[in-house]
Amino acid sequence: xxxxxxxxxxxxxxxxxxxxxxxxxxxxxxxxxxxxxxxxxxxxxxxxxxxxxxxxxxxxxxxxxxxxxxxxxxxxxxxxxxxxxxxxxxxxxxxxxxxxxxxxxxxxxxxxxxxxxxxxxxxxxxxxxxxxxxxxxxxxxxxxxxxxxxxxxxxxxxxxxxxxxxxxxxxxxxxxxxxxxxxxxxxxxxxxxxxxxxxxxxxxxxxxxxxxxxxxxxxxxxxxxxxxxxxxxxxxxxxxxxxxxxxxxxxxxxxxxxxxxxxxxxxxxxxxxxxxxxxxxxxxxxxxxxxxxxxxxxxxxxxxxxxxxxxxxxxxxxxxxxxxxxxxxxxxxxxxxxxxxxxxxxxxxxxxxxxxxxxxxxxxxxxxxxxxxxxxxxxxxxxxxxxxxxxxxxxxxxxxxxxxxxxxxxx
Amino acid sequence: xxxxxxxxxxxxxxxxxxxxxxxxxxxxxxxxxxxxxxxxxxxxxxxxxxxxxxxxxxxxxxxxxxxxxxxxxxxxxxxxxxxxxxxxxxxxxxxxxxxxxxxxxxxxxxxxxxxxxxxxxxxxxxxxxxxxxxxxxxxxxxxxxxxxxxxxxxxxxxxxxxxxxxxxxxxxxxxxxxxxxxxxxxxxxxxxxxxxxxxxxxxxxxxxxxxxxxxxxxxxxxxxxxxxxxxxxxxxxxxxxxxxxxxxxxxxxxxxxxxxxxxxxxxxxxxxxxxxxxxxxxxxxxxxxxxxxxxxxxxxxxxxxxxxxxxxxxxxxxxxxxxxxxxxxxxxxxxxxxxxxxxxxxxxxxxxxxxxxxxxxxxxxxxxxxxxxxxxxxxxxxxxxxxxxxxxxxxxxxxxxxxxxxxxxxxxxxxxxxxxxxxxxxxxxxxxxxxxxxxxxxxxxxxxxxxxxxxxxxxxxxxxxxxxxxxxxxxxxxxxx
Numbered sequence: 001x002x003x004x005x006x007x008x009x010x011x012x013x014x015x016x017x018x019x020x021x022x023x024x025x026x027x028x029x030x031x032x033x034x035x036x037x038x039x040x041x042x043x044x045x046x047x048x049x050x051x052x053x054x055x056x057x058x059x060x061x062x063x064x065x066x067x068x069x070x071x072x073x074x075x076x077x078x079x080x081x082x083x084x085x086x087x088x089x090x091x092x093x094x095x096x097x098x099x100x101x102x103x104x105x106x107x108x109x110x111x112x113x114x115x116x117x118x119x120x121x122x123x124x125x126x127x128x129x130x131x132x133x134x135x136x137x138x139x140x141x142x143x144x145x146x147x148x149x150x151x152x153x154x155x156x157x158x159x160x161x162x163x164x165x166x167x168x169x170x171x172x173x174x175x176x177x178x179x180x181x182x183x184x185x186x187x188x189x190x191x192x193x194x195x196x197x198x199x200x201x202x203x204x205x206x207x208x209x210x211x212x213x214x215x216x217x218x219x220x221x222x223x224x225x226x227x228x229x230x231x232x233x234x235x236x237x238x239x240x241x242x243x244x245x246x247x248x249x250x251x252x253x254x255x256x257x258x259x260x261x262x263x264x265x266x267x268x269x270x271x272x273x274x275x276x277x278x279x280x281x282x283x284x285x286x287x288x289x290x291x292x293x294x295x296x297x298x299x300x301x302x303x304x305x306x307x308x309x310x311x312x313x314x315x316x317x318x319x320x321x322x323x324x325x326x327x328x329x330x331x332x333x334x335x336x337x338x339x340x341x342x343x344x345x346x347x348x349x350x351x352x353x354x355x356x357x358x359x360x361x362x363x364x365x366x367x368x369x370x371x372x373x374x375x376x377x378x379x380x381x382x383x384x385x386x387x388x389x390x391x392x393x394x395x396x397x398x399x400x401x402x403x404x405x406x407x408x409x410x411x
Numbered sequence: 412x413x414x415x416x417x418x419x420x421x422x423x424x425x426x427x428x429x430x431x432x433x434x435x436x437x438x439x440x441x442x443x444x445x446x447x448x449x450x451x452x453x454x455x456x457x458x459x460x461x462x463x464x465x466x467x468x469x470x471x472x473x474x475x476x477x478x479x480x481x482x483x484x485x486x487x488x489x490x491x492x493x494x495x496x497x498x499x500x501x502x503x504x505x506x507x508x509x510x511x512x513x514x515x516x517x518x519x520x521x522x523x524x525x526x527x528x529x530x531x532x533x534x535x536x537x538x539x540x541x542x543x544x545x546x547x548x549x550x551x552x553x554x555x556x557x558x559x560x561x562x563x564x565x566x567x568x569x570x571x572x573x574x575x576x577x578x579x580x581x582x583x584x585x586x587x588x589x590x591x592x593x594x595x596x597x598x599x600x601x602x603x604x605x606x607x608x609x610x611x612x613x614x615x616x617x618x619x620x621x622x623x624x625x626x627x628x629x630x631x632x633x634x635x636x637x638x639x640x641x642x643x644x645x646x647x648x649x650x651x652x653x654x655x656x657x658x659x660x661x662x663x664x665x666x667x668x669x670x671x672x673x674x675x676x677x678x679x680x681x682x683x684x685x686x687x688x689x690x691x692x693x694x695x696x697x698x699x700x701x702x703x704x705x706x707x708x709x710x711x712x713x714x715x716x717x718x719x720x721x722x723x724x725x726x727x728x729x730x731x732x733x734x735x736x737x738x739x740x741x742x743x744x745x746x747x748x749x750x751x752x753x754x755x756x757x758x759x760x761x762x763x764x765x766x767x768x769x770x771x772x773x774x775x776x777x778x779x780x781x782x783x784x785x786x787x788x789x790x791x792x793x794x795x796x797x798x799x800x801x802x803x804x805x806x807x808x809x810x811x812x813x814x815x816x817x818x819x820x821x822x823x824x825x826x827x828x829x830x831x832x833x834x835x836x837x838x839x840x841x842x843x844x845x846x847x848x849x850x851x852x853x854x855x856x857x858x859x860x861x862x863x864x865x866x867x868x869x870x871x872x873x874x875x876x877x878x879x880x881x882x883x884x885x886x887x888x889x890x891x892x
Binding site for chain 1: 546695750757777
């Protein structure tokens with residue numbers, strides 16, 4: 001039995017009035033089906049069903065105002081699989097099915113344990129920790145000792161770039177061949193490894209400088225709310241990418257690539273914005289191509305799509321190539337500052353941190369509440385200098401702080 | 412229900428004060444975090460109060476009782492040699508209380524805020540805590556779910572009666588059953604079987620699943636059960652379990668297709684374990700779960716909601732405190748910005764049976780299934796001087812090494828001393844030790860430790876206390892055949 005409680009739907013609500021029930025006692029409901037409409041001081045919201053099952057009892061009558069945490073109704077659940085539309089199986093069968101699933105999971109774990117034991121990197125826990133602390137995968141470190149044991153020294157050599165990347169094994173063993181038929185793991189390894197190599201190359205090639213600034217997001221937040229009220233929900237990153245492309249056009253040196261061999265700095269005419277994305281496999285950077293030629297709505301849609309593809313592991317190599325500048329939008333995860341590594345061979349990368357409500361001094365010398373966001377911008381000091389970076393972030397801040405200005409720049 | 416007017420903010424909220432939860436809390440506090448720990452019952456959780464600790468009071472008592480004949484041989488006067496369960500239950504209560512107070516004191520000393528109440532997620536970034544008529548909401552930066560699991564009856568089991576015990580209920584029963592039927596779901600079943608046999612019960616053990624032990628260890632375990640007159644039945648399908656005024660009747664078909672009816676006075680099962688997640692309501696916020704309802708986590712215990720971590724029985728894998736404790740530390744360290752990881756590859760299998768079992772790494776069957784070239788060394792404890800003088804000669808140690816690299820792949824032991832030696836086994840595997848790494852060091856003499864040395868020496872036919880014909884060495888080298 002599941003008790004469906006009034007939970008905080010957002011903005012720190014503490015109570016709500018029950019407006020309407022979409023269901024009655026005895027009804028069969030599916031997961032995410034709306035159960036009840038609740039009026040808060042800010043909005044009317046629908047509470048979805050937390051699972052599939054039957055409504056046993058409605059506790060709170062319509063019209064009553066209750067506190068967050070109050071049980072509204074009881075739902076007799078049908079187990080973890082919410083999509084089941086078939087008649088509920090007999091209890092014993094359900095239990096036995098669950099047991100079978102557990103057994104299967106246990107078998108999978110045993111298989112994984114055996115594989116790890118056989119294919120493990122021969123390194124002590126201490127050596128493995130050094131690798132973790134430096135953000136490298138110990139599997140990429142080559143053992144210099146003929147015994148195949150990866151030592152502390154090997155790891156440090158790898159960190160210092162004194163070791164070439166480990167060659168890919170020539171012919172996969174039978175076990176590996178079996179493994180590669182499983183989706184979601186192997187196809188991503190190549191992509192990930194490429195990026196890892198790039199990052200390592202970046203940090204040992206590019207003299208990084210990171211410059212910090214803060215941007216007042218208050219007006220952008222307001223604009224978003226206005227748009228939202230009129231039915232257009234646009235994510236913050238869409239605005240930020242738009243502003244970036246405009247600022248980059250004014251400061252082309254940050255949308256560039258240093259060609260050391262030919263002694264030139266190549267200013268790119270395309271604005272392909274990489275979007276650093278956190279996935280279960282680690283950091284992946286899908287690229288939003290020709291960002292400068294797209295409307296904010298298009299940017300919003302494409303960012304969403306790329307995000308989705310990234311999370312689902314559906315990215316193709318083309319989706320990750322030819323970036324000219326990278327954005328790391330870590331704000332939703334939190335953080336106030338970072339020293340990001342440039343996505344080699346690009347010249348610069350900007351990280352957008354968490355937008356927080358802060359007391360700020362307004363133009364009228366009053367303390368008001370503003371939405372403030374920190375940014376950390378890393379750039380290649382061989383290509384540009386600090387003053388230029390400050391000019392660039394000032395321009396960027398100007399566009400974001402006065403989003404109306406964005407319009408002036410639209411094509 | 413009264414609702415707190417103010418939503419309080421916390422850096423780290425840990426829900427559940429079991430071995431995983433309180434370990435996470437202390438480690439997080441050690442790393443400078445301000446920690447709030449929400450527990451609805453007693454600190455220490457099932458493990459300390461009802462599970463691991465009480466069960467080890469029982470297995471320890473059983474072990475000591477089984478040593479009485481040896482004590483008498485050595486001239487110790489142990490007059491009746493009987494066990495009084497009333498006293499044992501009191502002893503268990505004293506021990507759990509002392510340990511619980513210890514945990515409480517440690518939490519206090521580490522300035523951990525402990526809230527007694529029932530937690531529910533009311534948002535992806537907040538929980539409500541209900542205690543009595545109070546309901547307070549806490550906003551958190553990070554949360555760790557450590558709510559553990561609950562034992563439930565396996566399928567076809569009748570509702571719990573006077574004579575049927577689920578999991579730790581048996582530790583409150585003040586009689587020694589005349590004939591205890593143990594229905595085996597896991598390792599605890601084997602522990603209860605040897606424990607109650609030692610206490611004086613007739614025991615029938617119904618094994619309902621394969622145990623994932625090395626074949627030699629399993630064979631020795633079965634031999635030991637037989638010697639104790641514990642009847643072992645491998646079940647194929649269970650037909651019914653019926654409780655009467657006099658006892659419990661189990662009808663089943665065994666693995667040889669024979670129908671059997673077992674009549675006992677009582678029945679014990681450790682049951683299946685179900686993660687305690689439903690009351691938390693976290694599924695409403697889209698946390699990633701496996702098809703059997705466990706929270707999916709990465710190797711730093713982070714869930715699909717980046718601010719929420721999960722440890723212990725609510726995550727996949729065996730429901731063991733060993734796992735929860737490690738995961739608790741890792742979650743706390745990850746939240747504090749360190750780079751820890753959980754790797755359960757060398758999670759030891761531990762059974763406090765009489766004699767006990769400790770096993771880690773590859774079994775011989777597993778190595779064979781994967782076509783590995785291996786050496787197998789085995790040493791029986793009856794050739795160990797210390798085992799002889801303590802009268803604990805039942806059992807053996809078996810070591811499996813890679814024939815090409817000499818790296819130790821697995822160590823398995825049944826016999827007295829296995830539990831304490833298990834850490835050495837795990838360390839050798841974690842360090843990727845080779846044969847010489849085990850044979851080079853000096854070993855206490857006389858001691859059970861020497862058994863490990865001799866088993867490893869047997870890999871090369873050089874165990875001192877085994878005659879040449881009994882060096883239990885086996886070489887499986889497929890590349891040569």
